[in-house]
Each structure stands twice: as structure tokens, then as C-alpha cells.
Amino acid sequence: MDLNQLKKQLRDFAEQRDWQGFHAPKNLVMAMNVEVAELMEHFQWLTEEQSEKLDAKTFDEVQYEVADVFIYLVRLADRLGVDLDAVVEEKIKRNAAKYPVDKCQGSAAKYTEYE
Amino acid sequence: MDLNQLKKQLRDFAEQRDWQGFHAPKNLVMAMNVEVAELMEHFQWLTEEQSEKLDAKTFDEVQYEVADVFIYLVRLADRLGVDLDAVVEEKIKRNAAKYPVDKCQGSAAKYTEYE
Amino acid sequence: MDLNQLKKQLRDFAEQRDWQGFHAPKNLVMAMNVEVAELMEHFQWLTEEQSEKLDAKTFDEVQYEVADVFIYLVRLADRLGVDLDAVVEEKIKRNAAKYPVDKCQGSAAKYTEYE
Amino acid sequence: MDLNQLKKQLRDFAEQRDWQGFHAPKNLVMAMNVEVAELMEHFQWLTEEQSEKLDAKTFDEVQYEVADVFIYLVRLADRLGVDLDAVVEEKIKRNAAKYPVDKCQGSAAKYTEYE
Numbered sequence: 001m002d003l004n005q006l007k008k009q010l011r012d013f014a015e016q017r018d019w020q021g022f023h024a025p026k027n028l029v030m031a032m033n034v035e036v037a038e039l040m041e042h043f044q045w046l047t048e049e050q051s052e053k054l055d056a057k058t059f060d061e062v063q064y065e066v067a068d069v070f071i072y073l074v075r076l077a078d079r080l081g082v083d084l085d086a087v088v089e090e091k092i093k094r095n096a097a098k099y100p101v102d103k104c105q106g107s108a109a110k111y112t113e114y115e
Numbered sequence: 116m117d118l119n120q121l122k123k124q125l126r127d128f129a130e131q132r133d134w135q136g137f138h139a140p141k142n143l144v145m146a147m148n149v150e151v152a153e154l155m156e157h158f159q160w161l162t163e164e165q166s167e168k169l170d171a172k173t174f175d176e177v178q179y180e181v182a183d184v185f186i187y188l189v190r191l192a193d194r195l196g197v198d199l200d201a202v203v204e205e206k207i208k209r210n211a212a213k214y215p216v217d218k219c220q221g222s223a224a225k226y227t228e229y230e
Numbered sequence: 231m232d233l234n235q236l237k238k239q240l241r242d243f244a245e246q247r248d249w250q251g252f253h254a255p256k257n258l259v260m261a262m263n264v265e266v267a268e269l270m271e272h273f274q275w276l277t278e279e280q281s282e283k284l285d286a287k288t289f290d291e292v293q294y295e296v297a298d299v300f301i302y303l304v305r306l307a308d309r310l311g312v313d314l315d316a317v318v319e320e321k322i323k324r325n326a327a328k329y330p331v332d333k334c335q336g337s338a339a340k341y342t343e344y345e
Numbered sequence: 346m347d348l349n350q351l352k353k354q355l356r357d358f359a360e361q362r363d364w365q366g367f368h369a370p371k372n373l374v375m376a377m378n379v380e381v382a383e384l385m386e387h388f389q390w391l392t393e394e395q396s397e398k399l400d401a402k403t404f405d406e407v408q409y410e411v412a413d414v415f416i417y418l419v420r421l422a423d424r425l426g427v428d429l430d431a432v433v434e435e436k437i438k439r440n441a442a443k444y445p446v447d448k449c450q451g452s453a454a455k456y457t458e459y460e
Binding site: 145163 | 392
């Protein structure tokens, strides 16, 4: 996926509809949060095990909720001027330093401790 | 960005730390939602105008919160088996059909109506 | 608890600090959502069983997060002019009609179906 | 409003439907968060000013979303064993100490600083 191309595509989409005024970063964050909640609603009464193997209908709905979150996130990054490739790469490096393999072996306690 | 490579990188990261047990889709959705809220916290007392031009310190924090959401979203897509490229492309097509340019010109009312 | 007295107390608290400007309903909803996420963060890596019996330290933190959500919710209701006693009573009636006892016996499927 | 009576009423409602299994605190927090997002959705494209004066239809929907959040919060407090009256009173005291009137006069900067 070419994120810069996607950013441009979503920007054009909004501009063609004169939606720039609605798309202040504050509003986009809210809208993204709402989409995440719509995604989460599918999981709230499932056990963790059930969440691993969704039925076909739920999976289909879930995958488009995932897409909605992705689209808002890329749109938001564009409006904020965030370089997604760069910050994701940097953040993964920071996480690797923060959670050293030998100190984080499968322990919820340590996982939380290191978070 | 190569999303499939990123998926694999995040999967390796979790497996090396034995975190698969924590990373049930249900839990990952919750964790992603928490990251979105941490991002949103930066915007809650700002006006929409202020959210357009963050100061340098806030921008730096915001961009890594954006990265956190992105990382959890890609990790979740991997655990669910969602093909991000495909669903995002399909969802953009559906949005274009749902929000025709000539019917959605800059009107909050119509924007909402069509959502 | 006297909710009207609590509303007044929180209103005075905000007015004494000149926070009315920040406390637009839009902003209060965001702030409440952030508090809910802080509460949720305590639960994201716990199993459902673990979430039933929190350790003392977690319980103490959790109860004050619950209080934060409650306070924002009452403050929001005041700013919106929502009569909490009346809408809660009415909503419970509606739920009773929506989820008849004999059709909702312990089935996640039916629970979801009726939601 | 008598919160203890409401707790009991909601507990009876859940038990009559055999929903205790679904109502692990982890799940209730998720469900409450979803309700907060449904509430937030009404505000995401409004300006702060617009959020002060909702039209009648939006207000009616909003007030029942507020009720949904309230109901889940009281249900969650009951499942966790949180004494709402006590923690809300204590939290307000703590907030008064944390945000002294003379240091928090209407400044977003100071507001954030003290948060």
C-alpha cells in the first residue's frame, strides 16, 4: 500500500465534497474513535477464544470496520502532517528498547509493568 | 509502506515475548481504543482551529500516539486475517457510491444524512 | 445521592475556575470518553475471570476512574439539560420491553439479536 | 436517585435474563465505552457552539444515550463493588485540592497543566 497515494486520494475525496471544514483534526479523532467503538461492539460479549474465530457474517462486518478506522487514521495523519512511515518505524524501535525480549516473556505482570 | 512486512514484524515482536495469549482480537481492540483515547486527550480542550496548528511539543506526542494506533490496527488485522489493502480499497469505493459528490457539498446536514 | 445537588456542586466548581468555555458538551463528551478509556486500560489484558477479582491496588485505581466517569457524566447532563432521573427510569422501562425475560435467557446470540 | 436501589434493580434485570456471564466487569467497561461513542457520534461534526443547543430530535436521542452510559456505569459499579457515593465525594475533594481556584482561572494552559 502506498500511504502517500492513499492520503492524496482521501484528501481529494473530502475536497470534492467540501468536507475540509468538518475534517479538523479534533473532529477526525472523534470520528475515528467512534469507528473503533463500532468495531469493539462486535467483541464485547465474546470470550477471547470466540474473538479468535469469528463467524463469516461477523468477520465481514468487522473487516470493514477495520477499514473505516484505517481510512480515518490515514486522513488524520494527512491533516496533521504526520509522516506515518517514519513514526511507525521509530515507534517500533522504541518499543523494542522498552520491552527487551528477555524481560518480557509472556508475563502479564511484566507486560503491564513495562507498558 | 509494506503492510504485509509490517504485519510480520509485529507478529515476530509479539511471539518473541510470548504475548500471543494477550493478543486475542478482543484485547487488541480494547488496547487500540485506549491508544485512540490517549490521542484524543490532546484535543479535548482545543478548539477546532487550535487542533489545526498544534505546538511542537503536542505535535511530537500526537504523532507517536498516531503511530501507536496504527501499530495496533495492523497487529489486529493480522490476528483477524483481514487483508487491509483489499478492504480499504473496497471501502473507498463504497464510500464514493454512498456519498455522491453532487449531493454532499459541504453540508453538515447532508453529511450526517448520508452517513 | 442527590443528583441535582451534585450537578450544582460541579457547576459551581467549573464556574469558580472559569471553565465554562471548555465545558461545551462536545468537549465534555470527549473528556468522559478519555476517562472511560483510562478505566478500560486496567482491564485490557485481564481475562474476564480476572476482571471479577481485582487486586487491591488495581481496585483502588479503578474505583476513582469510575468516579471520574460519573462526575463527567453528571456534569454533561447538567450542561445539556438532561433530567437523569427521568431518562434513566424511562430507559429501564424501554429495556424491559425490548428484552422480554422469556426470550433472552442467557443466550449471547439472543442478547445480541435483541440489542 | 437512590443508587443502591438502582444497582439492585439492574442486577435483578440481568439475573432474570441470565446475563451475569456476559456482565464480567471487562465486558461491561467495553459496552459502556461503546455507548459513550454512540453519544459522541452526535457531536463529532458539530462546533462547540452547536453542541450547546441541540435540535429537538438530536436532544432526544442524546438524552437516552446519556441514560445508557449511566445505566452501564451503575451496573459496573455494582459488579465491581464500588461505592459510588463515597468515591464521587472523595474524588471531588481531591479535585478541589488539585485545582485550586486561584491558580486555575479560565486558562486552558493552566487547566491542562493541572490535569
